[in-house]
């Protein structure tokens with residue numbers, strides 16, 4: 001479905017503003033509002049002048065190119081990364097099999113910040129001037145929440161992991177990332193702004209996203225394209241504290257860095273990103289060995305792949321090339337995708353798909369929608385959380401269940417629910 005402003009040209013104005021305070025406070029309780037924030041920097045987007053519901057990143061790329069060509073933009077900050085009209089989007093993991101839809105939306109008002117720079121962009125309606133919108137109503141914490149369990153019981157999911165390990169050991173496939181879900185139900189509609197605010201407080205080092213009922217805080221950046229440079233933060237390979245929290249973090253990091261199983265899981269993910277980026281880059285840097293990224297709930301092996309990108313490839317085109325990486329799908333990609341569709345039994349929807357924004361120059365940031373959940377308009381009191389784990393030849397099903405449990409922690413904490 002396409003709703004756009006037809007053949008009429010649209011005016012947009014960007015002005016520098018004084019520090020607007022926490023961006024998330026502008027999110028409205030109802031009506032369109034999206035956000036993409038990390039360490040206080042990012043954008044909050046209000047209202048909607050155009051929307052494209054497609055399943056394909058490359059179709060979204062073409063649509064945004066057409067729409068952005070219809071915008072006449074006056075800016076006090078020309079050329080500043082991330083300022084001006086944007087499209088914010090969230091894409092389905094497997095568009096061939098999902099019942100859900102991807103979304104790309106062009107907001108009416110954007111309030112943004114990067115370091116000392118803050119700005120507001122308004123599309124259309126120049127009469128509204130440069131006054132900031134009023135902050136949204138206070139957020140509501142959820143009332144009582146009931147944990148309804150997952151679509152599969154833990155034991156059933158372990159059996160699927162075991163089956164996939166057997167496939168991998170037989171040489172049919174190298175790596176498959178398997179996910180499971182958890183359903184929770186509150187006694188009234190959930191206020192996603194509250195969940196989002198909690199994630200920003202507790203996980204400031206992640207990319208926190210909120211778009212069309214999908215909310216989460218992901219540590220994994222599919223790509224940032226800024227001018228001629230592209231960066232991808234590849235994560236795969238995980239350790240976590242047991243319930244006692246007694247293990248020295250340095251010892252835990254060392255255990256991860258020494259783990260052959262995690263190193264092999266990570267290597268597949270890095271290779272998939274490097275191979276997908278190579279045709280778009282004049283030069284690339286792929287570090288030989290990963291570092292360890294420490295988050296409050298888990299630690300990951302992390303590699304930042306960088307490249308000098310050929311002119312013309314927008315951030316959406318690059319996201320189309322990179323998705324799905326072996327951090328969320330597997331190796332070889334198509335075989336892993338088929339196995340996921342066959343054995344996982346859940347519709348991932350937009351979980352593990354690209355989430356982020358693109359500007360009028362094609363620059364942008366696309367994270368991978370992990371550590372999050374989905375609220376659907378027809379049941380605003382219910383949320384479905386997702387978490388996955390990379391399965392390789394040495395995986396142990398019961399340990400992979402624990403890993404997914406550790407990955408549910410940010411969302412459970414944000415909902416005020418004790419992890420089980």
Ligand SMILES: C=C(O[C@H]1C=CC=C(C(=O)O)[C@@H]1O)C(=O)O
Nearest residue numbers: 235236237238327387388389390
């Ligand atoms: C698939 C997820 O995590 C990915 C990202 C980091 C580490 C991962 C791992 O160690 O399995 C996964 O590849 C998820 O959080 O749902």
